[in-house]
Amino acid sequence: MSIHKLPKRRADDLYTDIWLPEETKAIRHEAREFAINELAPIAHALNTTPEDKNNFPWEFLKKLGDANFLRTPYPEKFGGRGLEYPVLASQVVEEELAYFSNGAAATLYDAPLALMGASILRYGPDHIAETVLPPLMAGEVTGSFATSEPAASTDLSAHMLSTVAETVNGGFIINGAKRWITNACVAKFLVFLCKTDEGLTMLFTETNAEGITIGEPDKKLGNHAQLTSDIYFNNVFVPESNVIGQKGKGLRVALSALTEGRVAVASMGVGMAQAAFDYATDYMEKRTVFGKTLSNMQHWQNVFADYAIKIENARNLVYKAAYTIDTTGKTDSPLGAMAKTYATRLSREIASDAIQVCGAMGFVRELGATGELRPLETIYRDCKIGEIYEGANEVMLSIIARSIFNQTL
Numbered sequence: 078m079s080i081h082k083l084p085k086r087r088a089d090d091l092y093t094d095i096w097l098p099e100e101t102k103a104i105r106h107e108a109r110e111f112a113i114n115e116l117a118p119i120a121h122a123l124n125t126t127p128e129d130k131n132n133f134p135w136e137f138l139k140k141l142g143d144a145n146f147l148r149t150p151y152p153e154k155f156g157g158r159g160l161e162y163p164v165l166a167s168q169v170v171e172e173e174l175a176y177f178s179n180g181a182a183a184t185l186y187d188a189p190l191a192l193m194g195a196s197i198l199r200y201g202p203d204h205i206a207e208t209v210l211p212p213l214m215a216g217e218v219t220g221s222f223a224t225s226e227p228a229a230s231t232d233l234s235a236h237m238l239s240t241v242a243e244t245v246n247g248g249f250i251i252n253g254a255k256r257w258i259t260n261a262c263v264a265k266f267l268v269f270l271c272k273t274d275e276g277l278t279m280l281f282t283e284t285n286a287e288g289i290t291i292g293e294p295d296k297k298l299g300n301h302a303q304l305t306s307d308i309y310f311n312n313v314f315v316p317e318s319n320v321i322g323q324k325g326k327g328l329r330v331a332l333s334a335l336t337e338g339r340v341a342v343a344s345m346g347v348g349m350a351q352a353a354f355d356y357a358t359d360y361m362e363k364r365t366v367f368g369k370t371l372s373n374m375q376h377w378q379n380v381f382a383d384y385a386i387k388i389e390n391a392r393n394l395v396y397k398a399a400y401t402i403d404t405t406g407k408t409d410s411p412l413g414a415m416a417k418t419y420a421t422r423l424s425r426e427i428a429s430d431a432i433q434v435c436g437a438m439g440f441v442r443e444l445g446a447t448g449e450l451r452p453l454e455t456i457y458r459d460c461k462i463g464e465i466y467e468g469a470n471e472v473m474l475s476i477i478a479r480s481i482f483n484q485t486l
Contacts, residue, residue: 083117084359088351091385092392097165104166108146108173115140120177123302124455125442128294130262130304138185142216146170150190151198155210164337165399167191168344172395175348177452179459180302182345188259188303189213191341192222193268196279196334200322205281209266221284222338223255223269223308224331230257231472233270233277233328240271240310242278248316249273249280251288254309257466261291261306268321269308275325280315288313299458336408338467339417343395346420346463350388350427353456354381357431360438377434384427391420411480414473421463421470428457 094102119137126132141147150167151157160166167190174182194213197206212218224230229237240253251271255261267284270277284291292307322330358381361371371377398412432439432453439453464470479485 083113084355086351087355087358087385088388088392092389097396098162100160101162101165101169104149104160105169105173107144108170111140111144111146112173112177116174116177116181120181121450121452121455123178123181124452124459126301128296128301128304130294133263133304134181134185134302137181138219139216141185142214146186147190147216148214150194151210151214155198155206156214157210162400162403164340164402165396168340168395168399171341171344172348172351172392175345176352178302179345179349179456179463180300182348183300183342184259184303185219187338187341187345188222189220189264191338192334193220193266195337196222196268196321196330197281199333200279200330201281202318205319205321209281213266218265219260219263220266220268221258221260221264221308222334223258223261223267224335225257226254227256227307231469233331235272235277238270238272238277240269242271242273242280242315244274245314248314248319251280251310251313251315254307256307257295257305258308259303259305261308262294262304267308270327270331273324277327277331278324279321279327279330281319281321282313282315284308286313286315298461299455300462333408335467336413337402339413339473340395340398340402342463342467343391343398343413343416343420346417346424346460347388347392347395349456349460349463350384350391350420350424353424353427353431353453354384354388356451356453357381357427357434357439360435364435364438371434380430380434384423384430387419387423388427391416391423394419411477414468414476417463417468418470418473418477421460424456424460424463428453428460432457 123134148157149170150163153159171182171186174186197209213220224233226239242249242251255269264284268279268281270279288311290309294304294306361377364371394416398416401410401412402408441451442454443450
C-alpha cells in the first residue's frame with residue numbers, strides 16, 4: 078500500500094493568520110510539520126483498524142510529549158509551555174492533528190488535556206496536578222474524563238446520574254457505572270462526576286483503584302483510534318482530598334471542561350472540513366469529464382466557493398471562542414456552542430460533497446489495483462460524532478437560544 082500524495086493546502090491561499098498572536102502562528106507551524114512527518118504515515122492504520130486496546134498509539138503519544146505539544150495548555154508552574162494564549166494554541170494543534178486523524182486528535186489531545194487536564198488545572202488541588210500533569214505532558218500516560226452514563230449523557234442532572242458516592246470516614250465509597258468514556262481502557266488517571274450528599278461532585282482517582290472494572294472498547298462507526306469503554310465502580314474508596322473543586326459543585330467543573338472541549342471538537346471539525354475540501358479540490362483539478370475538468374464546472378465551483386467561505390467562518394469562530402477563554406478566563410460564552418455547531422455540521426456537509434465530486438475515488442478506502450489510500454471515507458465516518466459528543470448540536474442550539482433570551486435552565 079502507498080500513502081496518497083498530500084493535497085495542496087488551500088487554506089494557505091484562502092486563509093490568513095494575520096490576526097493570530099505570533100506564538101500561536103509558531104505553534105501551528107510546529108504542529109503542521111509534526112503532523113505531516115509523524116502522523117500522516119500512520120493515519121490510515123489508525124483510522125481504519127478496529128478498536129482494540131492493544132492498538133492504542135503509545136509510541137505516537139510519546140512523540141507528542143517529546144515534541145512538547147502536550148505541554149501546550151499548561152502553565153510553567155506545572156512544567157507546561159507557559160503560553161499567553163494556551164487554549165488558542167491548543168486549537169491549532171487539534172486542527173492540524175484532525176486534518177489527518179480525528180480519532181487520534183480526540184483520544185490523545187482532547188480527552189486527556191481539554192477535559193481531564195483542564196478540570197484538574199482549574200479546580201483541582203495542587204497535589205493532584207503535581208501527580209497527574211508531569212507524566213501526562215510527557216506522553217507517558219493518558220487520562221479519562223467521565224460524566225456520561227448508560228442513562229445519562231445529554232442530561233447530567235442529579236436525578237439522572239446513578240453513580241453514587243456514599244460519604245464515609247475520610248472520603249467516599251463509589252458505586253455505579255460510566256459509559257462512552259474515552260481512553261478508559263488505557264488511562265491511568267480518571268476524573269468523574271457522581272452524586273454526593275451535597276449534590277453532584279467531581280472526584281479524581283486512578284483506574285487501578287480496587288473495585289474499578291473497565292470494559293472492552295466499543296466498536297464504532299468512526300473514530301476508531303478513539304477508544305471508548307464502560308467503567309464500573311464497585312465499592313471504590315476515594316479520599317476526600319481528591320475532590321475536584323467543591324462538593325456539590327461538580328456540574329460547574331464538568332460544564333467548564335466540556336465548554337473548552339466543545340471548542341476542541343470544533344477545531345477538529347475545521348481540520349476535517351479542510352482536509353475534505355483539499356482532497357476534493359485537488360481531485361477536481363485533475364479529473365476530466367466531458368472534455369473539461371471538474372474544477373471548471375460551474376456547479377462544483379459554486380459549491381466549493383461556498384465551502385471556502387464557511388471554513389473561514391468556522392475557523393474564525395473557533396479562534397474567537399478560544400481567545401475569549403484565554404483572555405477572560407470564563408467558559409460561559411455561547412461562542413463555544415456556536416463554534417461546535419457550525420464547524421461539526423460543516424465537516425459533515427463538506428465530507429459528503431467531497432465524496433460526491435470524487436465519485437468512486439471518494440468512496441474507496443484502498444484502491445486494489447494500485448494500493449492507493451484515499452482518506453475521504455474515513456473523514457465521512459469520523460465527522461458525524463462531532464455533532465453528537467460533548468453536547469449534541471441540538472443542545473448547543475438551546476444554549477445559544479438561552480443566551481439570546483437571557484434564560485437559564
